Amino acid sequence: MTMEKQQSREALIAAMAADMAPVQRVKPSQGAALIAFAAVVASVCCIAIFEFWTGQITGDASPFFWITNGLLLLLGASSVSGLVSSALPRVGSRGNAPFWSAGMLALAPISAFITVLSWGLNNEHAHHAANVMNDPATWYWECGVYGSMAGAIVALAAVLFLRRGAPVSLERAGWLTGLAAGSLGALAYNITCPLDTLAHVAFWHTVPVLFWAVAGRLAVPHLIRW
Amino acid sequence: MVADEPTFARLMVAAQDGDKAAGNVLLTEVGVWLERYFRRRVPPHQIDDLVQEVLIAFYTKRATWDPSRPFLPWLAAIARYRWVDHLRKVYKHDAKELMDDDAVEDSEEEVVMARVSLDRLLSGLPEKQARVIEMVKITGLSIREAAEKTGQSESLVKVNIHRGLKKLATMVEEVE
Numbered sequence: 149m150t151m152e153k154q155q156s157r158e159a160l161i162a163a164m165a166a167d168m169a170p171v172q173r174v175k176p177s178q179g180a181a182l183i184a185f186a187a188v189v190a191s192v193c194c195i196a197i198f199e200f201w202t203g204q205i206t207g208d209a210s211p212f213f214w215i216t217n218g219l220l221l222l223l224g225a226s227s228v229s230g231l232v233s234s235a236l237p238r239v240g241s242r243g244n245a246p247f248w249s250a251g252m253l254a255l256a257p258i259s260a261f262i263t264v265l266s267w268g269l270n271n272e273h274a275h276h277a278a279n280v281m282n283d284p285a286t287w288y289w290e291c292g293v294y295g296s297m298a299g300a301i302v303a304l305a306a307v308l309f310l311r312r313g314a315p316v317s318l319e320r321a322g323w324l325t326g327l328a329a330g331s332l333g334a335l336a337y338n339i340t341c342p343l344d345t346l347a348h349v350a351f352w353h354t355v356p357v358l359f360w361a362v363a364g365r366l367a368v369p370h371l372i373r374w
Numbered sequence: 375m376v377a378d379e380p381t382f383a384r385l386m387v388a389a390q391d392g393d394k395a396a397g398n399v400l401l402t403e404v405g406v407w408l409e410r411y412f413r414r415r416v417p418p419h420q421i422d423d424l425v426q427e428v429l430i431a432f433y434t435k436r437a438t439w440d441p442s443r444p445f446l447p448w449l450a451a452i453a454r455y456r457w458v459d460h461l462r463k464v465y466k467h468d469a470k471e472l473m474d475d476d477a478v479e480d481s482e483e484e485v486v487m488a489r490v491s492l493d494r495l496l497s498g499l500p501e502k503q504a505r506v507i508e509m510v511k512i513t514g515l516s517i518r519e520a521a522e523k524t525g526q527s528e529s530l531v532k533v534n535i536h537r538g539l540k541k542l543a544t545m546v547e548e549v550e
Contacts, residue, residue, distance in 0.1 A: 151430045151433055151434065152430070153423070153426045153427070153430070154426070157422060157425060157426055157429070160426055160429060160430070161398065161401040161402055161405065161429065162398070164401055164429070164430075164433045165394050165395075165397045165398035165401060166394065168389060168392055168394045168397035168398075169392050170390070170391050170392035171390050171392075171436055171437035172437060173390065173437050173438075173440065174437050174438045175440070235438070236438050236439075236440065236448070237435070237438060237439075237448050237451035237452045237455065238447060238448060238451050239447045239450050239454070312437075313435075313438050314431075314435035314438045314452065314455075316451045316452065316454065316455040374434075374435070
């Protein structure tokens with residue numbers, strides 16, 4: 149039953165007490181389970197559409213593939229952990245692990261950019277830079293779109309849980325939703341992508357995190373305000 | 375006398391299980407606690423309204439308290455969230471009420487304390503932002519009048535008010 153302000157506080161308290169029914173407690177573990185389930189659903193959808201890349205099993209995947217996906221997994225875990233605990237009201241400082249994890253992930257595109265740039269500036273290695281620029285995988289941006297689309301499933305689960313809870317820091321909850329949706333959505337898609345070059349993986353496999361972080365910060369606070 | 379942490383926690387467990395009598399006592403005690411909490415934060419004539427708002431939020435979100443965690447920090451977080459929301463509304467639409475005379479009828483000290491808290495918050499803002507917020511949102515000048523007084527353009531006054539209020543809200547949220 150929705151409660152509204154009354155003429156007096158006593159009348160409001162009497163109305164609420166009369167309506168007091170048992171409630172099922174909101175637990176962070178429920179949120180984590182819901183988001184993990186959404187990530188699995190996103191992965192299954194991606195595999196159904198694009199097929200699982202068996203190169204991961206046969207040893208064909210490059211180190212960049214593993215490093216980037218490992219960082220995405222860490223970012224996903226830390227942001228989900230921060231997100232589900234932010235759904236319950238509390239005071240005091242909160243950990244910044246998700247933001248440090250996001251910083252670590254940002255090293256992938258930054259290192260790729262520096263590597264290609266330094267190749268390009270050095271005559272001895274210029275042909276490497278030319279190879280990267282001429283490689284169609286470098287410009288295959290669709291992976292970023294697919295990863296972002298998969299992130300929508302994770303974002304939906306996160307918002308549903310946050311709406312059940314009572315987040316008191318809406319901006320933080322927005323960022324964390326974005327980081328979780330971007331990282332887990334990207335991961336869900338990335339396991340189907342056979343393009344594992346440095347430039348492709350560093351940019352297009354991580355860009356959903358950037359997209360969802362901004363989208364989460366802008367949109368989520370409006371959806372979870374209470 | 376306000377209930378202590380163990381009493382609150384015990385009543386809250388019972389209320390979460392649907393005990394109406396415990397719920398009634400708990401809501402009454404929470405109301406008293408909130409009244410004290412807001413006494414130094416908002417002008418007296420706004421307290422009851424805000425207490426009712428938080429009581430409704432408390433009732434609606436009672437499932438989010440975890441019995442393994444302390445009760446009062448949880449309640450304080452909800453109260454602060456509602457207070458920040460209330461400040462936003464007051465600054466945006468009703469700032470002049472802070473200066474209304476009816477507040478003085480209850481307790482002048484309360485008004486002074488509210489004003490002191492406000493001044494302390496404003497002192498944390500860049501001077502340009504604090505001045506225009508004070509002029510437009512508290513004194514009640516128009517954007518044009520504030521622009522003429524400060525020498526800022528009207529657009530800049532609007533931007534400074536917007537940014538200042540945003541920063542103010544952040545500062546309030548960070549208050550322990």
